[in-house]
Amino acid sequence: MRVLLLSAYHAQSHALWAQGLQQSLPDYSWTELHLAPRYFNWRLRGNSLSWAFENRDILSQDYDLLIATSMCDLTGLRSFIPSLSRIPNILYCHENQFAYPESSQQQGRLENQMTTLYSALSADCVIFNSHYNRESFIQGVTALLKKMPDHAPFEKVNEQLQNSCVIPVGVAGAGLSPSKRMAGEQLSVLWNHRWEYDKGPDTLLSIVEACDRTGLAVDFSIVGQQFRNQPPAFSKIHQVISSSSSLRLKDWGFVEKPQAYLQLLSACDVVLSTALHDFQGLSVLEAVAHGCTPVLPNHLVYPEWFDSEYFYQHDGGAEAVLEMLLLRLQDKQGGDLPQPDVARFAWPVLAPLYKACIDNVLSRFVNCSVQDGRVS
Known part of the structure; x- marks a missing residue:
């Protein structure tokens, strides 16, 4: 199976996720595109424009699945590259634009929020890295829609977002036995x-x-x-x-x-x-x-x-x-510092969850295609 992986703001944690995901699911054939983590507001709104006109040949190849980070303008990209709208897609949310602390450095906050919301609603599956991320996103969307003067589709949007799931990013070293610390005065x-x-x-x-x-x-x-x-x-x-x-x-x-x-x-x-x-x-x-x-x-x-x-x-x-x-x-x-267990974050533990999610998306997409008459 051929998978296109898009990371629009390739910060360190995003890079670790992309690398770990590909290494943990080696049976898939991966193609990755990413953009450097700078010029945040421009990157978030302009990534579809950049990719569509700089990487059209790569994006237009035959893929079975698209996995994109929530920094990607998924709706814009699929309109620029129509073939991407004909394959199933998963949106992975490392963060959300609703729970960031306020700052004078922020610009275009509303536009960033709407871009992320549109991408989430156009995805076949949305995965969050934590329940906190998921719930703060849903709460933020609800608050945003309340600002719309009319025609705000509260129920439909909330229903679709409630179907999202939570799978964390895998952690290097999780599941191994860490070295014990020596007693000392410093x-x-x-x-x-x-x-x-x-x-x-x-x-x-x-x-x-x-x-x-x-x-x-x-x-x-x-x-x-x-x-x-x-x-x-x-x-x-x-x-x-x-x-x-x-x-x-x-x-x-x-x-x-x-x-x-x-x-x-x-x-x-x-x-x-x-x-x-x-x-x-x-x-x-x-x-x-x-x-x-x-x-x-x-x-x-x-x-x-x-x-x-x-x-x-x-x-x-x-x-x-x-x-x-x-x-x-x-x-x-x-010489007795307490040590919590984080073995559940190891990639070998999380990889089957990602695979199950991918299989579910592919299965639902095929079933929908059969019903629509697109598959014989």
């Missing part, structure tokens, strides 16, 4: 997220300042994907840690080599999230799979994956996080 804390406002760098700064103020013995590794424009909090974070008598900066910036990154995950004690939104928390799950103990806000997607012992009160300020880090330091001194 806690190693990892913050491994995109260096953007929605990952809470201002909160991270207040946590670093609180650790310095109380003299907590912490080694920080602040890593993750970086972009041309960075929130000013990062330079302040670097300054506070560098000038502190109790804090040490072990790693800073993007770790380019995958093996070096995995070694870093295996060396740290704690993975910290200060995110203002997270639809799956892939970077956290990767770190936990390699032995890190999570310290997480008690909202967003995290309660879906972890027990309450790993949470701090998300509106409790830096003091709430400081209390959790102090507890983890006590665990570290005793």
